[in-house]
Amino acid sequence: xxxxxxxxxxxxxxxxxxxxxxxxxxxxxxxxxxxxxxxxxxxxxxxxxxxxxxxxxxxxxxxxxxxxxxxxxxxxxxxxxxxxxxxxxxxxxxxxxxxxxxxxxxxxxxxxxxxxxxxxxxxxxxxxxxxxxxxxxxxxxxxxxxxxxxxxxxxxxxxxxxxxxxxxxxxxxxxxxxxxxxxxxxxxxxxxxxxxxxxxxxxxxxxxxxxxxxxxxxxxxxxxxxxxxxxxxxxxxxxxxxxxxxxxxxxxxxxxxxxxxxxxxxxxxxxxxxxxxxxxxxxxxxxxxxxxxxxxxxxxxxxxxxxxxxxxxxxxxxxxxxxxxxxxxxxxxxxxxxxxxxxxxxxxxxxxxxxxxxxxxxxxxxxxxxxxxxxxxxxxxxxxxxxxxxxxxxxxxxxxxxxxxxxxxxxxxxxxxxxxxxxxxxxxxxxxxxxxxxxxxxxxxxxxxxxxxxxxxxxxxxxxxxxxxxxxxxxxxxxxxxxxxxxxxxxxx
Amino acid sequence: xxxxxxxxxxxxxxxxxxxxxxxxxxxxxxxxxxxxxxxxxxxxxxxxxxxxxxxxxxxxxxxxxxxxxxxxxxxxxxxxxxxxxxxxxxxxxxxxxxxxxxxxxxxxxxxxxxxxxxxxxxxxxxxxxxxxxxxxxxxxxxxxxxxxxxxxxxxxxxxxxxxxxxxxxxxxxxxxxxxxxxxxxxxxxxxxxxxxxxxxxxxxxxxxxxxxxxxxxxxxxxxxxxxxxxxxxxxxxxxxxxxxxxxxxxxxxxxxxxxxxxxxxxxxxxxxxxxxxxxxxxxxxxxxxxxxxxxxxx
Numbered sequence: 001x002x003x004x005x006x007x008x009x010x011x012x013x014x015x016x017x018x019x020x021x022x023x024x025x026x027x028x029x030x031x032x033x034x035x036x037x038x039x040x041x042x043x044x045x046x047x048x049x050x051x052x053x054x055x056x057x058x059x060x061x062x063x064x065x066x067x068x069x070x071x072x073x074x075x076x077x078x079x080x081x082x083x084x085x086x087x088x089x090x091x092x093x094x095x096x097x098x099x100x101x102x103x104x105x106x107x108x109x110x111x112x113x114x115x116x117x118x119x120x121x122x123x124x125x126x127x128x129x130x131x132x133x134x135x136x137x138x139x140x141x142x143x144x145x146x147x148x149x150x151x152x153x154x155x156x157x158x159x160x161x162x163x164x165x166x167x168x169x170x171x172x173x174x175x176x177x178x179x180x181x182x183x184x185x186x187x188x189x190x191x192x193x194x195x196x197x198x199x200x201x202x203x204x205x206x207x208x209x210x211x212x213x214x215x216x217x218x219x220x221x222x223x224x225x226x227x228x229x230x231x232x233x234x235x236x237x238x239x240x241x242x243x244x245x246x247x248x249x250x251x252x253x254x255x256x257x258x259x260x261x262x263x264x265x266x267x268x269x270x271x272x273x274x275x276x277x278x279x280x281x282x283x284x285x286x287x288x289x290x291x292x293x294x295x296x297x298x299x300x301x302x303x304x305x306x307x308x309x310x311x312x313x314x315x316x317x318x319x320x321x322x323x324x325x326x327x328x329x330x331x332x333x334x335x336x337x338x339x340x341x342x343x344x345x346x347x348x349x350x351x352x353x354x355x356x357x358x359x360x361x362x363x364x365x366x367x368x369x370x371x372x373x374x375x376x377x378x379x380x381x382x383x384x385x386x387x388x389x390x391x392x393x394x395x396x397x398x399x400x401x402x403x404x405x406x407x408x409x410x411x412x413x414x415x416x417x418x419x420x421x422x423x424x425x426x427x428x429x430x431x432x433x434x435x436x437x438x439x440x441x442x443x444x445x446x447x448x449x450x451x452x453x454x455x456x457x458x459x460x461x462x463x464x465x466x467x468x469x470x471x472x473x474x475x476x477x478x479x480x481x482x483x484x485x486x487x488x489x490x491x492x493x
Numbered sequence: 494x495x496x497x498x499x500x501x502x503x504x505x506x507x508x509x510x511x512x513x514x515x516x517x518x519x520x521x522x523x524x525x526x527x528x529x530x531x532x533x534x535x536x537x538x539x540x541x542x543x544x545x546x547x548x549x550x551x552x553x554x555x556x557x558x559x560x561x562x563x564x565x566x567x568x569x570x571x572x573x574x575x576x577x578x579x580x581x582x583x584x585x586x587x588x589x590x591x592x593x594x595x596x597x598x599x600x601x602x603x604x605x606x607x608x609x610x611x612x613x614x615x616x617x618x619x620x621x622x623x624x625x626x627x628x629x630x631x632x633x634x635x636x637x638x639x640x641x642x643x644x645x646x647x648x649x650x651x652x653x654x655x656x657x658x659x660x661x662x663x664x665x666x667x668x669x670x671x672x673x674x675x676x677x678x679x680x681x682x683x684x685x686x687x688x689x690x691x692x693x694x695x696x697x698x699x700x701x702x703x704x705x706x707x708x709x710x711x712x713x714x715x716x717x718x719x720x721x722x723x724x725x726x727x728x729x730x731x732x733x734x735x736x737x738x739x740x741x742x743x744x745x746x747x748x749x750x751x752x753x754x755x756x757x758x759x760x761x762x763x764x765x766x767x768x769x770x771x772x773x774x775x776x777x778x779x780x781x782x783x784x785x786x787x788x789x790x791x
Contacts, residue, residue, distance in 0.1 A: 003597060010593055014584055069580070073546045076581050079574035081566035081597045 003083065007090035011067055012098070018060045019098045025053035026106035026445060033446045034113035036410070037387050037395050053445045057099050058140050062153045064094055065144035070209040072148060084210040095137050100129055103445065107413075110447045115389070116412065124413040132444065134195045134202075142202035142225075145209040146218045160226050167230025183321075184437075185301065185371070185415065185470070189241025190233065197232045201225035238302065238319045242369050242473060251372070251472035256291040258298045258370050260325075262480045263288035263343060264487065281350040284489035285364065287478065289325065290341050297338035297468055298370045299418055300325035305348050305366040307356075315354040323348050325368065337420055337435045338373050338468055345489075346478065358486040366478040373418055373468035381407060381421075381463040392417040392467050393436070407463060408453035409436055417467035421454040425461040432457035436465075495558075497522045497644050497674035498543060502552035505538050505698075512538040514698040515552065520691070525675040527685040527706075530695035531785055536678035537576075539695065540648045543676075544574055557644055570598050573637030575630065576648035583622035587615050587632050591639065598640035605669070606639035613665050627658035634662060638669045645670070647677040651684055659684055686777040694781070696788045706777070713780045714751040716760065718744040719769040727763060735787045747775070747783045 012019070032046030068087050069075040077087065107125060108118045118125065143160070147153040183190055201221060208218040264286050292298055303323030308314045317323060324336050325344045346366060356362065379390045383405060387395040394411030407421050419436040434454030498520035505513040512535045520526040528536050541547040543554055545564045554561040559568050585593065587610070595601045610617060613631040621629060630650055637645060645666070651659050659681075666675065667688055679685050685692070686706070693703035702709070716734075718724075720742040730737055730746070737746035744764065748756055751772060760770055775783075 006593070006596055013589075014582075067582070072580075073541055074576075074578055074580040076579055078546050079544050079569055079572065079579075080594065081568075081570040083566045 001086075001089070003086040004089040004093065007068070007082070007087055008093050011064055011090065011094050014067060015060065015063060015094075015098075018056070018063060019102075022053075022056045022060050022099065023102045023106075025049055025056050026102050027109065029053045029446045030106040030110035030113070033110040033448055036448065037114045039385055039387065039397075050445065057103075058136060058157075059150070060099060061095060061137055061140040062144040062147075062150060064091055065141060066147075066149065066153070069148070070145050070213055071215050078213075088206065088210045091141070095133070095141070099137060100133050103132055104129055106445075107447050111412065114395070114412070114447075121413055128413060131191075131195065134199050136444075138202040138206075139198055142205040142222065145206055146215060146222055156222075160222070163223075163226045164230050167227055171231055171233060183238055183241070186238060186241035186245065189244060190236045190238075193236035194229060194232050197229055197235075198225070201228065238321075239304070239369070242301065242319075246473035246475075249470075249472045253372055253472045253474040254291075257293070257296075257372065258289060258368075258474065258476050259291045260346070260366075260368055260476045260478045261288050261290075262286070262478065262483070280352045280354075281356065281490055283348045283350055283485075285346040285348075285366075285478075285480070286343065286488070287325065287346045288343055289339055292339070292341050295375045296471075297340055297373045297376070299338045299373055299470075300336075301369045301371055303346060303348070303366055303368045305364060307348075307350070307354070308363040309356065310361045313354070315350065317348055319369070320348065323366075335433055335435060337433060338418055356485045359484050361482050361484060362480075364478070364480045364483060368476050368478065370474050370476060371418070371470045372472040372474065374471045376466050376468050377417075379465045379467070381465055383463070390465055390467075392469060393419050393465055396465065398463050404455075404457065405463060406453060406455055407465075408451065409465075410448045410451045412447045413449055415449075416452070417469045419452075419465055419467040422464045422466055423457050423461050424464060431461065495522050496520055496555075497524075498526075498554070498556055498676060500539075500543070500552065500554040503539070503542060503549055503554050504551035505535075505542055505547060506550045511698050513542065513549075516695070516698070516700045518693060518700055518703060520674060520676055522674050523672060524691045525670065525677070525689050526691040526693065527689035528676065528678040528693045528695055529680060529682060529685060529781060531680065534695045535698040536695055537578075537648055538698075540576075540646055540676075540678055544572075544646060566597075570600070570640065571643045573634075573640075573642040573645040574648075575633045575637050575645070575650055577630070577650060577652050578648075579633065581621045581629065581633065584620060586618055586620050587624070587635075588617035590621060590632065591617075591636055594636055595639075601640045603639075605641070606635065609635040609638055609665065609669075612668070613661060627654045627662075630654065630662060631658070631665070634665055638665070641669070642673060644674045644676065647675070647679075649678055649680075651679060651681045663688060682778040682781050683776075692777075694784055696785065701784060701788060709780065710774065710777070712749065712751050713775045713783070714748050714756070714772040715775055715779070716746055716748050716751075716756070717769075717771045717773065718760065718764055718767040719771075720744070720764075720766060721768055724764070724766070730763065731759065735783045747779075748772070749783070749787075 028046055028049035032043060032049060035043035035046055068077045104125060107128065111118045111121060143157055144153055147156050205218045205221050208214040208221060262285065289298070302319045302321055304319045305317040305323065306314060325339060325346050326336060327339055327342070327344045346368070350356070377392065379393070381388070381396055381398045383398045383400060385397060385399060387397045390396050393416050394409045396407060396409035398405050398407040409416070416436065421434040421436055422430045423432045424430050432455070436452035436454060496519045498518065500516050500518040503513055503516040516539060528539065530536050538547065542549050543556055543561050545561050548562070556564060557568060557571060582590065591606055613635055615628065615632055615635060621632060624632060650662060654662070663684065677685070677689070689706050691704065692706045692709055694701045723741050724739060724744055726737055726739050726744065733748060733750040735747040735749055737744065756772065757770055760767065
């Protein structure tokens with residue numbers, strides 16, 4: 001350990017200007033995060049610090065590793081009494097103390113600056129540290145360990161990024177794109193699987209290089225890692241993430257909650273109001289959802305369907321992101337939002353190759369993945385440029401704009417509750433409802449991770465944020481035999 | 494006799510290129526062993542395999558009785574390695590470089606380090622990147638001698654250095670070499686000759702010979718035969734006679750197995766009409782050139 005500290009001290013002496021610059025950039029991003037909330041003039045210029053704040057630690061890590069180069073046969077330390085374990089330990093210590101911890105300090109500072117308690121976010125701050133240490137710190141460790149110098153490091157990094165992109169495109173072409181689409185609430189699972197792969201490969205590369213300087217083998221492992229990471233998504237199907245969330249929620253959902261049944265109803269509002277621009281056949285099945293306790297709600301995350309025809313043809317949808325239950329509401333609202341008991345439309349997008357005749361008999365089996373949501377918490381959002389903290393939602397502001405009022409919320413580190421932006425005129429039903437998205441706005445450095453907004457229908461009336469926290473996850477089945485396409489609503493291009 | 498370095502059928506290939514083709518080498522402890530050979534002979538490769546910088550393709554080697562593949566930090570604490578093409582931490586000053594290395598060596602001698610710095614006239618406050626090539630080699634040498642290593646390995650230390658710096662390096666080396674084994678690769682034979690005790694000749698990855706310098710010098714002689722009239726070269730001369738040539742009434746060759754009694758008798762047998770036979774001692778450089786030419790014509 002003494003030797004590791006000696007190497008660490010030497011690296012600090014060598015790299016302190018980059019360490020200082022890195023700390024400055026992290027702090028600038030933190031200052032930008034605070035300025036965003038208070039809408040000060042410094043917010044915009046500080047936003048430009050995001051890119052250098054992302055790049056600086058990457059160069060710092062690469063420079064750190066290449067102080068004791070692992071490639072070639074000329075590095076001075078190969079013939080000095082340096083244990084590879086000590087060299088690696090020194091580099092890891094440096095990365096933790098002078099790259100990761102400054103990020104933690106900057107994020108704590110940003111939370112304090114916005115009036116939030118870092119202790120309330122301790123778990124998420126720790127998770128951020130782990131995430132940042134794996135992606136990008138350890139990844140950059142591995143890349144720097146197999147490259148000869150900074151120029152080669154940059155080229156190899158760019159090459160890996162391009163190769164990953166190509167690999168991803170091939171993946172999307174070969175596999176069901178539905179599986180690869182956005183995973184708003186379960187992205188953590190896919191990210192965790194990819195991070196685990198990245199960690200595994202990076203550890204293998206570092207061991208190969210540090211323990212044996214097997215550069216050719218390490219480079220081959222890097223190439224394999226690039227391909228594997230593009231395709232590791234196969235090992236992270238959406239439903240596995242959902243199932244894990246179901247198991248870990250520790251909440252036994254009563255079987256009567258959220259039962260789904262086929263329910264043709266003559267007065268059901270037209271599902272066709274929700275046609276989307278998609279290829280193939282867009283199918284709407286009228287259903288009824290029931291059993292949801294009065295103060296709770298459910299949110300249909302995704303659905304998986306199997307449709308069999310009388311002549312033996314079959315189609316499996318997989319867990320389609322477009323397969324959702326949309327409420328049947330006045331005006332034919334297509335809002336994907338929390339559901340209460342009542343009628344709705346279960347929709348699927350059938351591929352062109354699975355063409356159905358309107359009168360042929362079908363057997364439809366569908367699984368619906370639901371999130372059970374807790375009681376609603378409603379907060380009012382006055383029209384103001386000043387952002388206001390709304391528990392479970394984040395900092396929100398509503399501004400007069402186009403449409404009449406635009407509301408925007410940003411959330412620190414954690415995902416927000418399922419939140420609907422509702423505009424309530426003085427009389428009558430809500431004139432608009434909009435589910436706040438959970439768009440990732442992360443640079444990986446600042447504290448604002450999720451943003452979402454929506455428009456409201458009028459400047460008259462009160463704007464509300466109805467938020468519900470997820471409490472459990474469950475699935476329900478729907479089985480319909482002998483039905484015809486003509487009995488359902490559908491549209492073909 | 495125990496050996497500081499031993500190799501057993503050591504082989505190293507770079508794809509199809511054979512850099513070392515089954516080298517068996519023994520370096521006696523306490524010797525100053527010079528590994529010589531033309532450029533591309535495999536000297537640097539051999540040293541890098543010995544230092545565990547490169548992995549051998551076949552065979553094995555031992556350094557200070559340890560398999561070179563298993564050389565650990567504690568072994569490197571007893572080995573000094575100086576190479577012309579080693580990358581140094583160039584941002585360090587000479588003083589910082591020595592101070593940084595000091596704690597890694599249990600036997601580091603501060604007084605000796607200071608003396609080396611003084612003797613080699615190293616500017617301690619100057620960064621390594623601002624040093625001349627000769628100064629860098631001196632700094633490397635000082636950092637490799639200050640812990641009194643049991644073995645010093647030098648890879649082409651004199652290449653490109655002026656005569657004064659070479660002398661200073663050699664002086665610095667020899668002054669601290671008592672009881673230390675020195676293994677040096679070079680093609681600067683004039684320098685080697687002045688201090689090496691043993692010599693090995695490597696050519697095209699093969700060790701052509703390895704012996705004490707004294708015995709090598711003793712067995713190589715330039716033999717000059719003088720005749721009354723111009724004399725042609727006979728067809729079948731002994732294989733140990735290298736580069737035979739005739740110029741008018743004079744025949745010359747290099748005897749690589751010279752023996753004060755047997756050689757004149759052998760010459761008389763083949764050249765009975767030789768008027769005069771002279772056997773002249775040879776500088777190492779001439780021996781090296783003769784061997785190099787002979788191996789190319791073989």
